[in-house]
Amino acid sequence: MASHRRPKQPSRTRVTVLTTAAAAAVALSSQAANAAPSEKPSKDEVKAKVDKLYEEAEHATEKYNGAKEKQEKLQKEISTIQDNVARGQEELNDLRDGLGSMASAQYRSGGIDPSVQLFLSADPDDYLDKASTLDQLSGQQVEALKKIQVKQRELAQQRSEASGKLKDLSSTRTELGKKKSEVQAKLAEAQKLLNTLTAAEKAALAAEEERATRASERTALTTPSAPATGRAASAYSAAQSKIGSPYVYGASGPSSFDCSGLTSWAFAQAGIAIPRTSQAQASAGPRIYSQSDLQVGDLVFFYGDLHHVGFYAGNGQVLHAPRTGTVVRYESINNMPYQFGVRI
Template sequence: MASHRRPKQSSQAYTAMVTATAAAAVAVSAQSASADPLPDPNKKGVQAQVDRLYEQATQAVEKYNGAKEKAGVLQKEVDALQDTAARKRSGLNDLRTRLGSIAAAQYRSGGLDASVQLLLTSDPDGYLDKASFLDQLSAQQVDALEQYQSQQRDLQQQRGQALEKLKDLQDTRKELGDKKKEIQGKLAEAQRLLNTMTAEERAARSAEDERANRSSERVELGNEGSASQRAAAAFEAAKSRVGMPYVWGASGPNSFDCSGLTSWAFNQAGVSIPRTSQDQANAGTRINSLSALKPGDLIIMRTDLSHVGFYAGNGQILHSPKPGAQVRYESIERSGMPFMWGVRIG
């Protein structure tokens, strides 16, 4: 079996990694969680409470990521609708100018018809419904009036659609703010609890994380190939990020949450996949058995599908696990998170 060795990092990159990791683990900047092992429900004490808070924060992170992605889509739709409405408004103004010319010509030839006055000042629909008035206009004039009526209706429809999208966007942005507060609250409470631990307890926790990071450098992955060239390319990209810090809401290139790592890696392979773990769970062909997975397949973890990583071979997952941790390899069995299914991207 082949042994994985993490590439050496420059001192500058290492300093940045340490700084970012410390910031993620210590405070509520705008950075923190997406996937910690499920704590033992029978375990008591501060350690278990911190683990539960981290898990709750990571679950909220994926909802935050989903709301952020939705907000981006809605903003593009609103911009497109507003651009279309602006073009229609411009065309309507041009047509109104033409109608003004018709009215001026009528006035010079014998006075402005009251029906044309009604059209230009208020309701063209009501005007066109009066067939007796149409008899007084030429075919060209009628065509201009009908165009005006049609474009005015289109403009009203575009404005209505834009207003609906704007409301959706406002609601989604509120959801974003709520999720951000929830995440920050969970992390702040976790930090408060960590601060109550003795120096010996904190040292033991740090040592446990460091052991996990070191064991990642010596992991045996085996020699099994990926199911496709794209999966292989994405997996290679993810492997190049080993040692990068976990940061909630981050999608690379130097920090990641769980789904940020997988979406970034596939993007490097020229494949666009959804941003959240829940959406990635349905992004390709489902693989129900761990034994059927190949390196580069996605692994969906937890019953709420709130964690995702790459299958790395030999029972290992490559993932960005939790606040204060780094992108690393870890035994799926020992991760403490239930395996739901794998996803093969083609």
């Protein structure tokens, strides 16, 4: 027989809890709907973030340049060693052929010496270690065997050196790839930020930069109190001829440059070889710490890690390749944290 008991009613406590939860959910939903959308970063905020990313990218660029320079140096050294090994092997073969000729002549003149037979069937190093047999050889044969032994040791050492440098080259290439990826990531992030600006905001930023560049150019071209002289004058003149050339990370001319690429290229035009990276260039000559003592054509270095370099242009201005998206241009020395100058 079916039960006719009334279904159990929810308690007042449970109804109250459910009602309260529902009300809270409605309130939160209403607040979310009425909340103001997140504010778009201003043009100046975007510029500050982009400038910071470009600075980080340039720091990575100088590390990239250092790894690239090391790679090129190692490749040259390895090539030289390999050439030396090839020539040494030819010399070793000639020495062995010469000793073989001696043995053949000895055989034709009445039989081959037992000690020479031993040599022909064993390694010369092992043979020379058997000092008791040396008295059976002629002086000429002993000298030939000693030359072979020396040459073999030289070749073994050179091959070992080449092997070590090849391992170093492999790790350098890995580092190079990592730094390249780091630079590209920073530049991509900067570009993503720039893409959030409107066309009008981008135009405004470009106009601001153009006005600052024109002002720096006028100031720099005013007769400086300490004009360039000698080699520095030639290098500075070469750099001036590249005003307007684009900044490209890792580039060292003649049509595009990064900061240390411009300075190293310019001094090369003056017949002076200086290191490729800004950090290495910082030790290329005596340092000038006071800006008042700088002369046109001195190298000037910025930031605590010295990852940026340019030419002092006089009147408180520098001529440099600033960063991605810019060109070789004049700029106030006070736009960056000055460390010291170097006179080449």
